[in-house]
Amino acid sequence: MSAAPAGATGPTGIELWGPVADAVDLRVPVEHRVPIAVVGAGAIVDVAHLPAYRAAGLEVVGIHDIDATRAEDVARRHGIDRVYGSLDEVLADERVQVIDVAVVATAQPDIVRAAVAAGKHLLCQKPFAPDVTTAEELRDLAEAAGVRVAVNQQLRFDEGIAVARAVAEAGWIGEPTALTVHVDIATDFGAWPWLLTSDRLEIAYHSIHYLDAIRSILGDPTSAYCAAGRRPGQAPAAETRTMTTLRFPSGASAGLHVNHENLGGDARAEFRLDGSEGSVRGELGMLLDYPHGRPDTVELFSRVVPTDGWVPFPVTRRWIPDAFAGPMKGLLRWIATGEPAPTSAADNVGTLRLVEALYASIASGRAEDVDR
Numbered sequence: 001m002s003a004a005p006a007g008a009t010g011p012t013g014i015e016l017w018g019p020v021a022d023a024v025d026l027r028v029p030v031e032h033r034v035p036i037a038v039v040g041a042g043a044i045v046d047v048a049h050l051p052a053y054r055a056a057g058l059e060v061v062g063i064h065d066i067d068a069t070r071a072e073d074v075a076r077r078h079g080i081d082r083v084y085g086s087l088d089e090v091l092a093d094e095r096v097q098v099i100d101v102a103v104v105a106t107a108q109p110d111i112v113r114a115a116v117a118a119g120k121h122l123l124c125q126k127p128f129a130p131d132v133t134t135a136e137e138l139r140d141l142a143e144a145a146g147v148r149v150a151v152n153q154q155l156r157f158d159e160g161i162a163v164a165r166a167v168a169e170a171g172w173i174g175e176p177t178a179l180t181v182h183v184d185i186a187t188d189f190g191a192w193p194w195l196l197t198s199d200r201l202e203i204a205y206h207s208i209h210y211l212d213a214i215r216s217i218l219g220d221p222t223s224a225y226c227a228a229g230r231r232p233g234q235a236p237a238a239e240t241r242t243m244t245t246l247r248f249p250s251g252a253s254a255g256l257h258v259n260h261e262n263l264g265g266d267a268r269a270e271f272r273l274d275g276s277e278g279s280v281r282g283e284l285g286m287l288l289d290y291p292h293g294r295p296d297t298v299e300l301f302s303r304v305v306p307t308d309g310w311v312p313f314p315v316t317r318r319w320i321p322d323a324f325a326g327p328m329k330g331l332l333r334w335i336a337t338g339e340p341a342p343t344s345a346a347d348n349v350g351t352l353r354l355v356e357a358l359y360a361s362i363a364s365g366r367a368e369d370v371d372r
């Protein structure tokens, strides 16, 4: 992006945001679009993947789920022509260039291995793999086969977060110094029965979004500390509250306080990026009454532009479904141009290493180095 507009009285109205709006645009060029098949017809495909792809003008040619009734229902409601009876049928469909996977997390690696062997490009749901070793194996398999694999870490494309990143890249807040995320909500994990019994929950399935988004702005941290807890009487087996600090080579730091067992109804979902010359702050609207929620808010204070106090960005999109076009856009551009997707499998290994460092820190009670 170009540097900030010059002048003591820089643009203050809608013209201020033109370059940022361009940087967060999620439209997919027509020449990058290829036929997609979806594996998994669960809740997130229904409410997020398919609406986002339709809005982006992408063609979904078929869908498969081991629960055929579910696949047929989703296909009918979203106007998808073909329901595949098996993964083999998906792999045998020569029209399909990209497979979009969204199944229970434990089932994903075997699907990736089979699809890579069949030469299909892939967009995988988060978490990409249950551990770093498996993620590295899948990354290496794809690279050896010349197949592109990206991960659906879409929070970094959510409009509020993407604006914060674009503002930082433009130099409008000077040198980034700290990023904080404060989420205090009531999450009904009963919507995902397999998560209720999982021995990992908050970090592996939820905060992984914040960790990936933070990496997209501040890069990879060197060390991480996390304290985790449960609410006595809660339904899920694993952690539902985490308090995390991250330290970065630049001297910047990040802090996350995330709680899913807020009984009080006073939901909070805020982020803030501070720099030497300004700040960006906002709310993740989707979490305030999930899954419908409301649009994000995001505001800039900058001594570089300069702004007259806090200036709001005109948010027009939501995390669900709109941000789901972001990882797919990056994958399709990678296939068309060779420019690696921002959320490539190789990049995602960094997010999974951070997840591992946090669980190691919970176990040790100490800050842990983040493997690179």
Ligand SMILES: NC(=O)c1ccc[n+]([C@@H]2O[C@H](COP(=O)([O-])OP(=O)(O)OC[C@H]3O[C@@H](n4cnc5c(N)ncnc54)[C@H](O)[C@@H]3O)[C@@H](O)[C@H]2O)c1
Pocket (backbone or CB within 6 Å): 039, 040, 041, 042, 043, 044, 045, 064, 065, 066, 067, 070, 102, 103, 104, 105, 107, 125, 126, 127, 152, 154, 192, 205
């Ligand atoms: N913001 C996000 O990115 C986000 C949000 C929710 C869920 N997720 C992830 O998306 C994935 C799916 O979540 P969901 O909410 O749709 O879950 P869900 O339980 O509603 O649906 C999962 C579907 O996968 C199907 N399935 C399981 N194994 C399969 C296999 N081997 N082949 C084909 N289909 C199979 C199931 O029958 C089910 O229909 C999970 O990995 C979850 O972590 C991501």
